[in-house]
Each structure stands twice: as structure tokens, then as C-alpha cells.
Amino acid sequence: MEALARFPGSYWRDLFDSRVGRTAWPYGSGVWSKKEFVLPEIDSDHIVSLFEGNSNLFWAERLGREHLGGMTDLWVKHCGISHTGSFKDLGMTVLVSQVNRLRRAPLSRPINGVGCASTGDTSAALSAYCAAAGIPAIVFLPADRISLQQLIQPIANGATVLSLDTDFDGCMRLIREVTAELPIYLANSLNSLRLEGQKTAAIEILQQFDWQVPDWVIVPGGNLGNIYAFYKGFEMCRVLGLVDRVPRLVCAQAANANPLYRFYKSGWTDFQPLVADTTFASAIQIGDPVSVDRAVVALKATDGIVEEATEEELMDAMSLADRTGMFACPHTGVALAALFKLRDQRIIGPNDRTVVVSTAHGLKFTQSKIDYHDRNIKDMLCQYANPPINVKADFASVMDVLHNKLNGKI
């Protein structure tokens, strides 16, 4: 930080702006365009990048206007529209680049591979970046708890996939034990290299707003590395004079996996890890988050809030977002449901500039959408379901249906 502070904030803003949309290696990547803030000493030849970052900041105009009491300045940061379909690419490019560099250095204990426990997205990102660099990847996945689209990614990328009969927390415990014994580098987000990359999403948001600071940023939280990464990115820009303040952060959890929410409600006095229940937001089905302490730092420093969303709330919020032109994942649904609550409570005002962080691509979680639109979820009304209409393939039947539809009868 001392070395970076030798230059004024305007220098960094201009430098980062000058790299947007260019292809000069490695600065075309949204992460490596901020290389000096991320991993300054790495040789560009050692970087493993798949052009991550530079994700769309979507003005959710209709969602805000029609469904959130006339919100005028609502944005969704689509971190999931990325190489492997989630924000995990942002951190994985940094971690795998550093491993790539270390594997070329003479080490007393060589690195034979990289491993992670995952709720699906981390393993997809790790496998893709390792495959690009020719580094063996080993992933521990909780059997039957991740989507098919997530599972196929590491398989296709040639990783060693261990499907374990436990939940994410069980996988995490095992991988920590295994990496203590074997020359496998641990890639989970307790590894700060991941957070260094993830924090660039915060810097990118500032940049996309011409270096104006939003009032609120809402992030879905599971293992709680990402909420801290956002804080780190914003705070770094404040300290180095790129901006003059930081936004208030909201961490949104599924009510079925809400240890941080409970901790917050206890006035930060009593943290209890728990066994997380099944949630459609399966990537945040985590009961014992490894970065809980970091999350508390982030939330305290930004006058932050923790909210929770039930299964029905998160699926409805996701489906409403879809109806206004998005194709959100259930985790984004958790963040949107938190926004609905904070708007109802008038904590977030109609003109507050608010960014909801979308963490994965909706196409990775299609089964939950199919079940919702089929109204095939127990005890859920599925009020925004839009099932397909089965029609006989003749002109009269099709016309009947369309007349009824246009007259609002169905």
C-alpha cells in the first residue's frame, strides 16, 4: 500500500481506464487490468487468464420501477457472465497464476497439483484455469448437492473429481487434512490470493460508475470470502484516493444456511456454526463459513447489514428479475430478496444507488427454474410461474389459446 500510495488516486483511475477494452496481454482481463493492485510482482508470462472480469453492470430499470417502489438507480453486477459462469473466475486466475509461477521456481516442496472443496462453482473455475495451464486439479464435491451443469464442468476439463457422501463443510474438512499431507496446493477462498482477484469486481463497479460510489452493494454470502473481497476492493480505492468513501454492504444469506445472519442478530456476540439445510441457492449451503471473521470486519467497517431469504422469497425474487429481462441464479435471488426486504423497511431509499451482485449464470441452475415454472415445489405457491401451454398442432386450437392469452383469460 505504501508503494501504491506514492501515486495519486487520479493516476490509478487514468491507468485503469486506459486499459479497458484493450487486448495487450494481460491487461484486457478485468482482473489483470488492475495488476498493480492485485499481484504486482508476477511476470506477465506466468499469468493464466481467460479474459475474466469486465462484466456487465445491468441497469435493472424495470425491476426497480415496477417492483421496488419506483427505484430509479438499481443495478445488477453480472459477475456470473464469465468464462465458467460464476464470479469464481476472478479469484482463480490469480491463484492459478501464482501456482504456475511457483511451479517454475525451485521449491523444496514441489506443487504437484491444486485442490479445492466446492459447492460447484469453485471447482468449475479451478478446473478450467488448471486445464488452461496444464496443472493437475483435484476437486472434492458433496455428492448430489450441486447442479448437473456445475458437475460436468470439472469432468469435462479433465480434473480428478471426488464425489463425497457429505456436505460442503465435510468436504472442506477433508481437503484441509489431505493438503496438509500431500503436495497439493489448497485453492479455497481462505487462500487470500482468491480474494485479491475477487476484489477487482468492486473496483470495476466504481470504474463503471465513472468513479462515483454507490450507496449500497448487496452480496450473497456462503463461505463469506466474497463479501470481504468487495470490502477490500472498495476500501483500497478509498485509502489510495480513487474515491472518497465506501458503500454500505449488505450480506444476504439463505434462511436455510444463515449462520452469519444469526450472528448479526445476536449483536455479533454469539457465532454458532450449524448444519445447513438444503437450499435452491446450493452454492451457499454452508453452515461453518471459513471467512466469518473477515465478513464481520467488512460489515462493521461499512455500517453493513445482514439479511436472509426463505426459499420462497429467493425463488420469487429470482423469477421476478427474470421477468424483467434477466436470467438470474438462485443466489442472486437471495440478494434480490434481501433488497425487497430492505426497501419494504425503508432502509434502502427509492433513489439510493444500489448494486446487487449476481454471482453465477442462471443457466447453471436451470432445474430449480424448471421446477418453479412447473409449480413442482412442495409448499411453494410459485406465484410468478409461467408454464408452457400444451396445444394441439392445429390453427383453431392455437388461435383459441392466443385469443384467451391476449384477452387476459389465461
Ligand SMILES: Cc1ncc(COP(=O)(O)O)c(C=O)c1O
Ligand atoms: C454462485 C455463488 N454465489 C455466492 C457464493 C458465496 O460466496 P462466498 O462463499 O465467498 O460467500 C458462491 C460460493 O460459495 C457461489 O458459488
